[in-house]
Amino acid sequence: MTVENSIVQHALTVYHxxxxxxxxxxxxxxxxxxxxxxxxxxxxxxxxxxxxGPIEMGLVMYLLDGARNGIVYRVYSAIRRYGGSFYGIxxxxxxxxxxxxxxxxxxxxxxxxxxxEWHGYGLFLRFFGFPDTPTLKKKVESTFKPxxxxxxxxxxxxxxxxxxxxRGNLPKIVSEFVSFxxxxxxxxxxxxxxxxxxxxxxxxxxxxxxxxIMDFGACFTIPPIFGHDLLDRNPHLIEDIWKFDHVVxxxxxxxxxxxxxxxxxxxxxARKRLLAGVEAxxxxxxxxxxxxxxxxxxxxxDVSDVVLxxxxxxxxNEWSYQERAASELLxxxxxxxxxxPVLFWLILYIYSTPGLVNTLRQEVAxxxxxxxxxxxxxxxxxxxxxxxxxxxxxxxxxILETLRLAFGAVSTRFVKRPIxxxxxxxxxxxxxxxxxxxxxxxxxxxxxxxxDPHKFVPDRFLETDPSSGKLVAKYGKLRPWGAGxxxxxxRVFAEKELMAIGAALVTLWDISPxxxxxxxxxxxxxxxxxxxxxxxxxVVIKRRVFGGVSSSE
Ligand code: HEM
Numbered sequence: 001m002t003v004e005n006s007i008v009q010h011a012l013t014v015y016h017x018x019x020x021x022x023x024x025x026x027x028x029x030x031x032x033x034x035x036x037x038x039x040x041x042x043x044x045x046x047x048x049x050x051x052x053g054p055i056e057m058g059l060v061m062y063l064l065d066g067a068r069n070g071i072v073y074r075v076y077s078a079i080r081r082y083g084g085s086f087y088g089i090x091x092x093x094x095x096x097x098x099x100x101x102x103x104x105x106x107x108x109x110x111x112x113x114x115x116x117e118w119h120g121y122g123l124f125l126r127f128f129g130f131p132d133t134p135t136l137k138k139k140v141e142s143t144f145k146p147x148x149x150x151x152x153x154x155x156x157x158x159x160x161x162x163x164x165x166x167r168g169n170l171p172k173i174v175s176e177f178v179s180f181x182x183x184x185x186x187x188x189x190x191x192x193x194x195x196x197x198x199x200x201x202x203x204x205x206x207x208x209x210x211x212x213i214m215d216f217g218a219c220f221t222i223p224p225i226f227g228h229d230l231l232d233r234n235p236h237l238i239e240d241i242w243k244f245d246h247v248v249x250x251x252x253x254x255x256x257x258x259x260x261x262x263x264x265x266x267x268x269x270a271r272k273r274l275l276a277g278v279e280a281x282x283x284x285x286x287x288x289x290x291x292x293x294x295x296x297x298x299x300x301x302d303v304s305d306v307v308l309x310x311x312x313x314x315x316x317n318e319w320s321y322q323e324r325a326a327s328e329l330l331x332x333x334x335x336x337x338x339x340x341p342v343l344f345w346l347i348l349y350i351y352s353t354p355g356l357v358n359t360l361r362q363e364v365a366x367x368x369x370x371x372x373x374x375x376x377x378x379x380x381x382x383x384x385x386x387x388x389x390x391x392x393x394x395x396x397x398x399i400l401e402t403l404r405l406a407f408g409a410v411s412t413r414f415v416k417r418p419i420x421x422x423x424x425x426x427x428x429x430x431x432x433x434x435x436x437x438x439x440x441x442x443x444x445x446x447x448x449x450x451x452d453p454h455k456f457v458p459d460r461f462l463e464t465d466p467s468s469g470k471l472v473a474k475y476g477k478l479r480p481w482g483a484g485x486x487x488x489x490x491r492v493f494a495e496k497e498l499m500a501i502g503a504a505l506v507t508l509w510d511i512s513p514x515x516x517x518x519x520x521x522x523x524x525x526x527x528x529x530x531x532x533x534x535x536x537x538x539v540v541i542k543r544r545v546f547g548g549v550s551s552s553e
Pocket of ligand 1: 116119120151155334335336338339342407409410411412480481482483484486487488489490491493494
């Protein structure tokens with residue numbers, strides 16, 4: 001017996017011999033200590049989302065999703081603070097479900113009352129463990145606008161997003177999607193985690209689809225924003241983003257970083273490496289901007305204006321390099337942790353739905369220019385992203401259907417000024433310092449809105465446009481980008497990215513389940529946000545055969 005076991009056994013024996021009253025006192029004390037540890041920031045809740053907020057939101061969604069006559073539902077309904085669409089026991093946090101006019105409530109006119117400014121500061125404390133100080137709070141508040149406006153300008157605007165997209169050089173990298181090699185030195189960065197096995201030299205490989213697609217998406221997304229330096233100097237960067245992402249929900253509910261789980265330990269180690277990598281990068285960017293000698297002679301010239309402008313604002317507001325690392329890591333996160341899992345489900349749904357690959361190949365063909373078909377390796381030379389967005393409505397509908405099934409958006413706002421919300425016959429007064437969260441995904445599997453809601457239906461979002469008579473993909477009630485004035489600041493870029501990568505992969509590559517036969521779509525786990533596959537999807541990847549002649553022949 002180990003020392004630990006004998007101590008535990010001794011403690012249990014002592015506990016067993018205690019009186020009932022002492023046992024109860026002890027149990028309450030332990031619960032209190034755990035509560036204080038888990039929700040340790042509660043005393044500062046006037047500036048931070050209460051840690052029980054996300055837990056309560058999950059509970060509310062669960063209760064409302066089932067038959068609404070269970071005892072737990074009835075007790076909860078009786079003790080909730082407001083009525084109507086407002087669900088929440090405390091005044092500090094409310095979950096809004098079924099409220100008809102979220103867009104108007106979160107619109108820019110309401111911005112003076114409902115704000116997202118807490119995000120930056122709250123995330124600094126919760127995700128990165130920064131101490132709660134007035135100086136940091138002031139820095140975050142004064143940098144809020146210059147922080148967001150470059151992202152908004154580039155990634156939420158068609159011209160900006162197109163320019164950023166072109167810097168990613170998708171035609172080149174999609175042609176090299178699989179290198180048909182098992183040797184690490186010959187593989188592309190995105191192949192390294194995919195457990196690639198060459199089945200037939202130069203013709204077919206086996207791979208883990210989720211790891212391959214997510215890393216491919218990240219390798220496409222990161223350089224147009226951060227240039228090549230960040231990715232090149234940090235070999236574990238992408239893997240660390242996914243590892244840290246695993247613990248983000250735990251940090252969100254204030255789980256202590258010392259919690260004895262493997263996932264927490266790995267996530268916190270990944271966070272440390274990520275912060276160190278981005279901190280060193282921020283130094284190099286600053287040296288470059290000041291015209292000084294750049295550390296390690298790094299080439300920073302392809303870093304985007306978004307990063308340069310943000311760094312200028314951080315410098316002006318006297319952010320330390322450590323603080324800048326956390327700030328820029330948030331951009332790395334925002335631009336990858338939603339898009340890449342969604343991209344994986346998109347590709348999986350496209351290839352696993354019978355007949356869809358061929359239909360899509362025809363739809364996207366006019367907007368993809370292929371290299372000379374007599375070459376032994378056919379590739380893509382140009383992608384017309386505006387044409388794809390304008391004309392490829394089936395592809396767009398497939399993206400919306402993927403978002404419906406695989407992504408649950410939540411909009412959270414901080415009540416900055418008193419506001420009265422009219423909700424049917426109710427008028428609810430919300431007080432400054434409290435929080436409001438809207439889980440938009442609540443209706444995404446509602447059969448009255450989406451018949452056969454668990455099924456992937458490619459053309460579900462297509463509607464006939466009354467003026468042109470053409471089929472057009474419409475969002476309807478779907479809100480994957482959040483709501484109101486502060487919805488996702490990268491949505492134009494993200495839509496372009498999903499459309500173009502989907503179109504390009506389907507054009508050049510054949511993907512089938514390993515061993516042939518039927519596809520198995522894995523169970524989805526996690527959420528809100530993007531859901532993850534419960535297990536990997538093992539596939540065989542080959543170059544597409546054009547007109548009976550394989551491009552690699
Ligand atoms: C499939 C891809 C994506 C989805 C589904 C998505 C969804 C969302 C959602 C739901 C929000 C919260 C909106 C709200 O509070 O109402 C958000 C915020 C944001 N997104 Fe995205 N996003 C995606 C990709 C991107 C990309 C590619 C970028 C950047 C290039 C980006 C940048 C941001 C930023 C900066 C915020 C604001 C964060 C904050 O300060 O609160 N997103 N996104």
